[in-house]
Amino acid sequence: MDEGQRSRRPGGRSARVGAQVHQAVTDLIGERGYGNFTVGEVAARAGVADSSVYRRWGNLENLLTDVALTRLNTRSPMPDTGSLAGDLHAYAAAVAREITGPDGLLVVRLAVALSSSGPQGLRARDGIRDERTRQLRAMLDRAGERGEDAPDALDVLDHIMAPLYIRVLFGLELTPDYVDGLVDRLLRPRP
Amino acid sequence: MDEGQRSRRPGGRSARVGAQVHQAVTDLIGERGYGNFTVGEVAARAGVADSSVYRRWGNLENLLTDVALTRLNTRSPMPDTGSLAGDLHAYAAAVAREITGPDGLLVVRLAVALSSSGPQGLRARDGIRDERTRQLRAMLDRAGERGEDAPDALDVLDHIMAPLYIRVLFGLELTPDYVDGLVDRLLRPRP
Numbered sequence A, B: 001m002d003e004g005q006r007s008r009r010p011g012g013r014s015a016r017v018g019a020q021v022h023q024a025v026t027d028l029i030g031e032r033g034y035g036n037f038t039v040g041e042v043a044a045r046a047g048v049a050d051s052s053v054y055r056r057w058g059n060l061e062n063l064l065t066d067v068a069l070t071r072l073n074t075r076s077p078m079p080d081t082g083s084l085a086g087d088l089h090a091y092a093a094a095v096a097r098e099i100t101g102p103d104g105l106l107v108v109r110l111a112v113a114l115s116s117s118g119p120q121g122l123r124a125r126d127g128i129r130d131e132r133t134r135q136l137r138a139m140l141d142r143a144g145e146r147g148e149d150a151p152d153a154l155d156v157l158d159h160i161m162a163p164l165y166i167r168v169l170f171g172l173e174l175t176p177d178y179v180d181g182l183v184d185r186l187l188r189p190r191p
Helices: A013-032 A039-046 A050-057 A060-075 A084-099 A106-115 A118-145 A153-169 A176-187 B013-032 B039-046 B050-057 B060-075 B084-099 B106-115 B118-145 B153-169 B176-187
Strands: none
Touching: A013 A039, A013 A050, A013 A060, A013 A106, A039 A050, A039 A060, A050 A060, A060 A084, A060 A106, A060 A118, A084 A118, A084 A153, A084 A176, A106 A118, A106 B106, A106 B153, A118 A153, A153 A176, A153 B106, A153 B153, B013 B039, B013 B050, B013 B060, B013 B106, B039 B050, B039 B060, B050 B060, B060 B084, B060 B106, B060 B118, B084 B118, B084 B153, B084 B176, B106 B118, B118 B153, B153 B176
C-alpha cells in the first residue's frame, strides 16, 4: 500500500485507477469468493495493466486489505459526537446499516478467506483487525479524557460488533431498538 | 435428509457411506470453499455413486446442512449438568475448543457461503440456525423449570457464541478465563 513518491491530483488518473481496481475486487469476491481470482484477473476486470496493480499494492493480500479498510473507513468511520454514548450509538448504527446493505458481509467473507490462506492471508487479516481496533481505541480514549467511564475496545468488539455480525450472518433481523439496546447494555453500570 | 424406509444396521454400510460422504464434504470445503464443488465431486471423493448421495440427501444444500449439524451436535452437544451455570460453562468451553481446533471455522465458512448462494442456501443456513437454537432453548427451558433465571437463547448467541466466533475469525486467542468470563458476565444480576 506504499503509494510511491509520485504526486497525485485528487480525482486524477490515480484515484480513478484506485476506484476501478477496488470495484473489480469487490465484484470478483462477490462472484467467486476470495482465493478464486488473481491479480491479473483483477487488472483485466478493472481495465488496467497488471503492473499498475503490482506497483501500487505489491500483492493480492495487500490489495484486499486496502479494499476492506477503505470500505470500513468510508462506510462506518469512527464518530466524534462529544459523548461516549453518542459515539457508540452512532457507530453501532453505521455498522448495522453497512452489514445489512449490499455486499454487507464482504469483510466477514474476506476474514474467513484470509484465515485459510497461509501466513500472508493471516497477516492481512490481522492488519485489518489492528487498524480498526486502533481507531476504536482512539474514540474510547477521547471519552476517557473527558472523564467518561469507557469500556475496553475488545468489549465493544465482543458485545456490540460480534452480535451484529453473527446475527446478519445467520439471517436474523437488526432492528434499531436491538442495535441501541446492545450499546445501552454495554454502558449500563454493573454491580 | 430423509433416510428412507430401509432399515440400517448401525455401523453397517450405510453408516460407512455417511461418514465417507461427510469427510469428503469437509475436505472439499477446506480445499475449495463452498460453492466450488458439486454432488458428483463429493461422490467421487467419497468413493460412492452419485445416486447414493442424491437418494440420501436430495441436493447439495441438504448434505451441507447435515454435515454442519452432525459436526455441531457431535463436537458441542448441549450439556445437562443440572445447573444453568454448569450447562453454559460446559457449552461455551466446548464451542471454544471446537472452533479453535482443525477446521474450526467450518460452520462460519458454510454460513458465509450459504448466505450468498440463493434461496436454497438461505434455507439451509436458517435450518442450521433454527435447529441449534431449538436445542439451546431446550437447555435454557430446563433451567427455567428448575426455578433458575435463564437468559434468552438469543442472549446466549449474542454474548457468548458471537464473541467466541468473531474472536477466532479475527485471530484473537480464547483463554479459559476469557471464555468463563463471558458466561459469568451474562449470568451476573443486572440493575
